[in-house]
Amino acid sequence: MTTKDPRAAGLARLAALAADETRAACLLALLDGRAWTAGELARHAGVAASTLSEHLGKLVTGGLLAEERQGRHRYVRLADARVAQLVEDLAAQVAPGAAERPRTLRQAGAGSAMARGRTCYDHLAGRLGIAVTDAFTARGLLLQETGFALTDAGLRWFGAAGIGLDRRGRRPLARACLDWTERRPHLAGVAGAALCRHALETGWCVRIGSERAVKVTEAGERALSELLGIDAEALR
Amino acid sequence: MTTKDPRAAGLARLAALAADETRAACLLALLDGRAWTAGELARHAGVAASTLSEHLGKLVTGGLLAEERQGRHRYVRLADARVAQLVEDLAAQVAPGAAERPRTLRQAGAGSAMARGRTCYDHLAGRLGIAVTDAFTARGLLLQETGFALTDAGLRWFGAAGIGLDRRGRRPLARACLDWTERRPHLAGVAGAALCRHALETGWCVRIGSERAVKVTEAGERALSELLGIDAEALR
DNA sequence: CGGACGCTTCGGCCCTCACCGAAGCGTCCG
C-alpha cells in the first residue's frame, strides 16, 4: 500500500478546488442556486477579472460548476445538487468555529433578512425553512427523530397540495441540510426543492432584490397557515 | 460585499487540509475508525516520518484529527463522526470519476475481502453493509424510498436484539453513507454504529488481519439469518 | 462602424508549502 493511491489523489484534487479563498467565496455565493456572471463573481470576491477567469476554469474543469455562455457573458452555476450538498456540508463544518456578527447597519439589515428566509441552493432556509420543517414534523409528515424521511402522510400532503415530486433519479426525496444561521436541520432534497419552486411560482414567497433572501407574501402567509398551520409570527 | 468573507476563509482553510495527497491518504486510511500511529501512516503514505509529523500537526490543529500519546507512540484518529462523514462525502464525490481496478493478485485478494465486508469509520460497509441495509428495508425497519430513517418497527428491532441506541447528542439515529464499491447507500449514524459495535463484540464479525476488512463468522451467519433473514450466500 | 464592455490569455512576480535529511529528545528494553 506504499504505492500512490488514486483515491487519495482524487480527494486531494477535489479539495484543492475549494482550498482557495477566492474560489471558496464563489462556491458560497453560488449556493443561492442561481447563475452568476464571471464579472459579478469577480466583484463579489474582490479580485481582477483575469484572476477570476482562471478560477472559473478550474472549477468548471473540476466538475463543480456548469457554465453557459450567452453573448459576451459567461454564466456559471453549481453543477448539480450533489455539488451543492457538498459545499453545504463543508460550510456547515466551518460554521461552528466562526460565529459571525454583522458590522454595519446595512449588513445587519441584509443579515436579518437572510436570517428570516433565504434559498439554500434550491430549497428554503433560514427561519422560514426551519418553520416549514418543524411544521412538517409536528403534523407527522416528516420523521426527524429516527433519521430524515417523509412519511406516507407526507407524500399524500404533497399530492393534495398539487406539488409534484420527481421520483426518478438517485437524488433522495428528503434530506437534512444544516442551516448556518439556525444551526438546525431543514428540509432539502427533491421535496425541499419542489416546495421551494412551488412557493416561488405561486407567489407564496418573492426574492428580495438580487440577493438570495426571500420574503413571505400575504398570500404565502395564508397558504402556510392553512396547509401547515404555521403562525405568521414565527416567520418574523 | 467586496470585503473579505470569513466564511470563505474558513471554508478554504478546511478544504486546504484535505487538498494535499499525503494528508488525503491519511484521512482515507483513518476512515476505518481506528487509531493509527504516526509511523504507520508515514509508511502507508510513503513519505518520511518528519514530513508526516508536520501533516499530523496541521490536521490536529485544524480539528480533523484527535490525538492520543502513549509512550513513544502518537496515535491519531478522526476527531468525530462529523469529520468522518465529511471525508466519506468527499470520497464519494470522487469515486464516480475514478473507477479503480486492483493491479496485483494480492491486491485483488485484499480488494475482494474489502468488497465483501469492511468498516467505514464506525459502521459496516461493503456487500455486508448493503445486505444488512437491504434486509432492514425489506422488513419495514428502515425507510429508504422517502429519505433515510428508522421506522417504529426498526426502533423495536434494536430493543428486541438488545442493542442499545444512544439518543442523546445531535448525531442522527440513521443516516445514509454512500458505499464506494457498491455505489449504494448503507446504514450509518448512531444505529449503524451500534449495530457494527454489537456485531464485533458478540463475534458476528471479526476483523481480518490489521486491515479494515471484516469477515462474517458462522455464528454471525446464523444470527443475521435469524434476526434479519439474510441469506449467507448474499455475503459471499 | 466605432467605441464600450465582458471575458480570456500571457508574462512575470512573489509567497506558500511539501519534501527531505540531520540532529535532538523522550521512551522502551535488554
Add this chain to the structure above:
DNA sequence: CGGACGCTTCGGTGAGGGCCGAAGCGTCCG
C-alpha cells in the same frame, strides 16, 4: 546504563499556484 526506536524540530530546496496588468478577441449598442 546504553542502544534501539518513535517522533519532532529545523534549515534548505524546489515546485506550484494565486495575483496583477497589458493586450487581444468577440459581443453589444448607439
